[in-house]
Amino acid sequence: MEELSPMPPCPSTVTVRRNPPRKARATPYTTTAAAKPPPSENTHDVPSFPIDEILSIHIPQPEPPPKSSVSESLKIFLRIKPLRISNKVTAAAVKSRPRNVWPQNPTKKHNNNMAKESSRSKKREEACITLNDSYSVTLTPPQALQELKRSKTEVFEGFSHVFPPNCSQSDVYGKMVQPLLEDFINGKSGMLAALGPSGSGKTHTVFGTPKDPGLVPLTLRQLFNKTSPVSFRSFYLSIFEICSERGKGEKAYDLLGDGSSELSVQQSTIRGLKEVPIHNLEEAESLIGQAMLKRATATTNSNSQSSRSQCIINIRAAFDGVSNETKMQSSDAMLTIVDLAGAEREKRTGNQGERLVESNFINNTSMVFGQCLRSLLEYQKNRKKGLQKHHQNSLLTRYLRDYLEGKKRMALIITVKAGEEDYLDTSYLLKQASPYMKIKFDNTEEVCNKRQLKTFPRVEKNKKMKLSAPKTSQIAEIVAGEKKEIAEKVSSEGKKADQTEKLSPKLEDNNEREHIIMRNFAKAVWSVLKQYNEKLKVAEGDICSLKESLANEQLKSQGLEKELISLKSSCLFSNSNLAEPCLPEVGALVHAKEELDSDTSLAHANRNLDDDPFNLIESRREVTAEECNESPVPNKKLVPGLGKEEISCDEQKCGKQDNPCNLMDSRKEVTGTAEECNESPVPNKIVVPGLGSEAICCDEQECGKKGDPTASPEQVEVSLINDRLSNIQTKSAVSRRFSDSVKQERLRRLLPDSSRVLAEEMDDLDIKDKQIDKPQVKLAETRDQEKSESTESREIEIPARETEPASTKKQKKEQKKPRRRLQPASSVLLTREINTLEIEDDVAEPKGTRGGKKSTMAQPRSQGSVTLLRLLTNNLHL
Ligand SMILES: Nc1ncnc2c1ncn2[C@@H]1O[C@H](COP(=O)(O)OP(=O)(O)OP(=O)(O)O)[C@@H](O)[C@H]1O
Numbered sequence: 039m040e041e042l043s044p045m046p047p048c049p050s051t052v053t054v055r056r057n058p059p060r061k062a063r064a065t066p067y068t069t070t071a072a073a074k075p076p077p078s079e080n081t082h083d084v085p086s087f088p089i090d091e092i093l094s095i096h097i098p099q100p101e102p103p104p105k106s107s108v109s110e111s112l113k114i115f116l117r118i119k120p121l122r123i124s125n126k127v128t129a130a131a132v133k134s135r136p137r138n139v140w141p142q143n144p145t146k147k148h149n150n151n152m153a154k155e156s157s158r159s160k161k162r163e164e165a166c167i168t169l170n171d172s173y174s175v176t177l178t179p180p181q182a183l184q185e186l187k188r189s190k191t192e193v194f195e196g197f198s199h200v201f202p203p204n205c206s207q208s209d210v211y212g213k214m215v216q217p218l219l220e221d222f223i224n225g226k227s228g229m230l231a232a233l234g235p236s237g238s239g240k241t242h243t244v245f246g247t248p249k250d251p252g253l254v255p256l257t258l259r260q261l262f263n264k265t266s267p268v269s270f271r272s273f274y275l276s277i278f279e280i281c282s283e284r285g286k287g288e289k290a291y292d293l294l295g296d297g298s299s300e301l302s303v304q305q306s307t308i309r310g311l312k313e314v315p316i317h318n319l320e321e322a323e324s325l326i327g328q329a330m331l332k333r334a335t336a337t338t339n340s341n342s343q344s345s346r347s348q349c350i351i352n353i354r355a356a357f358d359g360v361s362n363e364t365k366m367q368s369s370d371a372m373l374t375i376v377d378l379a380g381a382e383r384e385k386r387t388g389n390q391g392e393r394l395v396e397s398n399f400i401n402n403t404s405m406v407f408g409q410c411l412r413s414l415l416e417y418q419k420n421r422k423k424g425l426q427k428h429h430q431n432s433l434l435t436r437y438l439r440d441y442l443e444g445k446k447r448m449a450l451i452i453t454v455k456a457g458e459e460d461y462l463d464t465s466y467l468l469k470q471a472s473p474y475m476k477i478k479f480d481n482t483e484e485v486c487n488k489r490q491l492k493t494f495p496r497v498e499k500n501k502k503m504k505l506s507a508p509k510t511s512q513i514a515e516i517v518a519g520e521k522k523e524i525a526e527k528v529s530s531e532g533k534k535a536d537q538t539e540k541l542s543p544k545l546e547d548n549n550e551r552e553h554i555i556m557r558n559f560a561k562a563v564w565s566v567l568k569q570y571n572e573k574l575k576v577a578e579g580d581i582c583s584l585k586e587s588l589a590n591e592q593l594k595s596q597g598l599e600k601e602l603i604s605l606k607s608s609c610l611f612s613n614s615n616l617a618e619p620c621l622p623e624v625g626a627l628v629h630a631k632e633e634l635d636s637d638t639s640l641a642h643a644n645r646n647l648d649d650d651p652f653n654l655i656e657s658r659r660e661v662t663a664e665e666c667n668e669s670p671v672p673n674k675k676l677v678p679g680l681g682k683e684e685i686s687c688d689e690q691k692c693g694k695q696d697n698p699c700n701l702m703d704s705r706k707e708v709t710g711t712a713e714e715c716n717e718s719p720v721p722n723k724i725v726v727p728g729l730g731s732e733a734i735c736c737d738e739q740e741c742g743k744k745g746d747p748t749a750s751p752e753q754v755e756v757s758l759i760n761d762r763l764s765n766i767q768t769k770s771a772v773s774r775r776f777s778d779s780v781k782q783e784r785l786r787r788l789l790p791d792s793s794r795v796l797a798e799e800m801d802d803l804d805i806k807d808k809q810i811d812k813p814q815v816k817l818a819e820t821r822d823q824e825k826s827e828s829t830e831s832r833e834i835e836i837p838a839r840e841t842e843p844a845s846t847k848k849q850k851k852e853q854k855k856p857r858r859r860l861q862p863a864s865s866v867l868l869t870r871e872i873n874t875l876e877i878e879d880d881v882a883e884p885k886g887t888r889g890g891k892k893s894t895m896a897q898p899r900s901q902g903s904v905t906l907l908r909l910l911t912n913n914l915h916l
Pocket of ligand 1: 118119120234235236237238239240241242243341343344345346378379380453
């Protein structure tokens with residue numbers, strides 16, 4: 039057996055539990071005793087648990103939270119109106135207009151009224167409300183309602199105090215206002231409001247009568263009591279009312295204001311309210327009387343002087359010093375007393391029309407007021423639900439928002455009528471108001487007071503500054519108070535020096551900020567100026583380049599002009615060498631020819647030549663006669679280089695083969711004029727030296743033979759040469775006799791009226807030169823052709839100069855092509871028209887050339903004609 043159960047060895051160490059079981063929680067003594075190990079030899083190695091040391095440690099207990107706010111319930115007072123007072127009301131109700139507008143029998147009406155009055159007086163004697171104690175009442179429904187089992191007796195308790203019907207105003211003031219006033223004097227704001235049905239005594243409670251003053255007068259009396267410790271304060275009084283504007287909106291009126299008393303309302307702020315300082319009780323009472331006179335009242339079935347507005351009375355206590363009692367600096371406080379308009383039932387009041395609208399407004403305000411309180415109660419029960427903002431639905435509730443949200447202390451007094459007929463109103467009101475008693479107010483007046491001081495005084499100052507035009511004494515008082523307040527703050531906290539030190543850095547910061555702003559502004563301006571400078575430089579460069587290009591263009595144009603002039607002069611010079619000697623002689627003839635051509639061209643342009651040829655002929659005669667008379671040059675002259683050949687300059691007109699009749703006429707005219715010009719001693723025949731014995735008579739008879747197909751080839755050749763010569767002479771003569779301006783003027787005369795304007799524009803475009811150049815080019819071409827033909831047949835050397843004008847003409851063409859492109863289509867047509875009308879020899883030359891071509895091509899030249907051609911070519915291009 040010993041072998042089967044050997045004894046375990048004794049452990050050398052002992053484990054001690056640090057967390058003993060709860061049941062083992064014992065006193066230190068027992069614990070210590072229990073912890074003591076049994077006396078043994080090996081226990082000395084185990085240290086004892088330092089329970090004594092642990093227990094001896096002093097653990098600082100957390101301080102209880104400071105009772106900064108004393109939670110207290112909303113104080114609700116109940117005042118019962120005495121029954122006997124209502125007799126006057128019923129009398130007024132009897133006198134009131136019946137709701138039924140139908141005519142009634144006077145006797146029946148009187149009897150009915152008497153019956154109603156008697157029944158009412160009986161009912162009045164029975165009260166529906168009885169006082170249980172100072173805090174509860176019992177409401178008993180009338181007998182009729184009890185029989186119908188629609189209502190039962192109810193007990194309403196929990197009131198702060200219930201004032202019996204026989205209570206005095208002083209009792210109400212003592213119980214209700216006195217506690218509130220003490221806090222007000224100590225700088226705590228508060229509000230009390232009177233609720234109740236119409237005629238229940240709210241106004242009586244608030245204002246009272248001169249003999250029986252209400253809460254406001256009694257409060258003022260208390261404030262100006264000599265024994266009151268409020269001498270260090272100044273008081274201000276403001277009274278205003280909120281009423282409906284024909285049921286559409288709410289308006290506020292100042293009951294102490296002068297003149298227009300309407301106030302500006304912005305959310306919960308009422309601006310323009312006059313705040314009158316009150317220095318004594320008399321002033322205050324007079325102001326109260328003034329406000330009561332201004333307040334809107336009306337007569338209803340319930341009240342002979344029913345209030346039709348919500349009246350708010352503000353008494354502000356301004357700080358003047360340090361309270362002796364509290365030895366602390368007090369702040370401004372506001373005591374607000376509200377006389378609400380009584381809720382009305384239509385059946386009771388019998389209101390109609392405007393009164394009915396007012397009652398709706400009053401009932402609405404009362405309803406919103408009750409909603410605010412109920413929502414506050416619900417919010418306090420369950421703060422997870424947000425506070426509903428019913429206060430926004432009424433101006434009064436917006437103004438009293440802080441109170442209706444439980445942030446400031448307030449008290450309510452409910453006035454009820456005790457008659458049985460007032461049971462419904464009383465029951466409804468008590469049922470509504472009884473839950474309000476559970477509303478709690480966190481009496482955190484310190485916090486609220488600070489907030490209030492930030493809001494109310496500012497509002498009041500704004501009111502004064504903006505609309506009320508306060509007296510200078512008021513302003514001086516306010517300014518003095520503020521100065522004192524600031525000075526005391528500074529002196530008490532000893533921060534005057536610090537403030538001055540703080541101001542200087544601010545000033546330095548402002549200066550530095552302005553400096554930075556100005557510096558940045560200067561930088562911006564500088565950068566803008568730089569940009570403008572760069573732009574100016576670029577513009578100047580552009581201007582210089584444009585100037586250079588303009589100068590180049592001018593040079594080019596000058597070169598072109600010079601080239602043009604040289605070309606013209608070369609043509610003219612080459613012709614003038616030949617024509618100059620005969621210019622004086624030929625001038626008259628050329629001029630006559632020019633006139634004739636002009637008339638002919640005009641006739642062609644107008645295509646009326648056949649209509650009135652006689653006039654044209656007459657005009658031609660006149661012109662030639664005049665020019666012959668003017669011209670001292672003889673009609674006949676020897677042309678050097680032409681030998682004996684007599685060439686009549688009149689033959690140039692023979693080139694007009696298109697109209698042989700005109701040609702014949704013109705020949706006759708010219709010769710006729712020459713013959714008729716007896717004043718001229720010069721013969722009409724021109725002897726061309728260099729032609730030998732070959733004398734060609736170029737008179738009219740020969741010209742008349744030109745059209746004859748039987749004319750000899752020599753005669754045709756000579757006529758061609760004469761045409762060319764006369765053309766050259768005419769050009770030179772015209773160019774010498776008439777300046778460009780005269781030419782243009784003559785051309786304008788020839789042009790139709792409609793074309794003159796365009797012709798003037800064409801002048802600007804140097805069209806005239808182009809038009810003049812055309813026949814020259816054609817002439818050069820014909821000359822080339824002739825030269826080539828003559829070279830082939832006669833092997834006559836052609837001077838190099840003959841080719842030059844052609845090349846230059848081509849160059850001109852190339853240079854002038856772009857100009858032609860610039861011409862409008864109408865101008866091109868006009869140019870064609872001008873080509874048909876002008877120019878002196880243009881019409882004649884090509885035709886003559888054409889005729890010459892035909893003649894030269896048709897018949898071989900004689901030796902004399904070849905010689906004449908050589909002479910002509912040599913003379914023309916020298
Ligand atoms: N406690 C009272 N003692 C003596 N008279 C009273 C009392 N309460 C009210 N009255 C009288 O009852 C009449 C109506 O009272 P009051 O005008 O104050 O009612 P109201 O509640 O203000 O009515 P409303 O809301 O229509 O203005 C007044 O003539 C008033 O003097």
